Amino acid sequence: MFAILTPASRGATLAHMGTADIYPLIGEAIKSRRKHLSLTQDKLAAALQISRASLANIEAGRQKVLVHHLYDIADALQLDVKDLLVEMPKVSAPTEQDVPLPPGLDDRQKLQVLRVFSDSGSQAEELAAIDQTR
DSSP, X not given: OOOOOOTXXXXXXXXGOOGGGHHHHHHHHHHHXXXXXTOOHHHHHHHHTSOHHHHHHHHHTSSOOXXXXXXXXXXXXXXXXXXXXXXXXXXXXXXXTTSOOOTTOOHHXXXXXXXXXXXXXXXXXXXXXXXXXX
16 A cells, blocks of 8 residues: 655654755655655656656756645545645644733634734634624
8 A cells, every 4th residue: 555655754844844944745655656656756756747857856846836836736646635734733823922912902802813924824713703702
């Protein structure tokens, strides 16, 4: 069975991964699966209609993979595209302890400030719920 490479299998700390760390992991997953299927870089590159050098750079993590190419690669490797993706850590929404808020802000103002610093919005949703009860 094909083993998906994860940051943990490479010894990476998820909390410290940045977007640049994603590409070498995706490349390793592609290379591993390609070898598992006994495909050469030349054969896979030809099937993808890209150069062998581009595939080598993708596998080495030196070249970013365009989304439509990622789908083509997954298809050529008989995988679902999600099998090539690296699971990134979930980043929790900032709290009032994470974001220094000036004193005297009401809940609506706190919500607005926290939304600026939040991707997930969970803290913002909690503050919105408080705001609705008023």
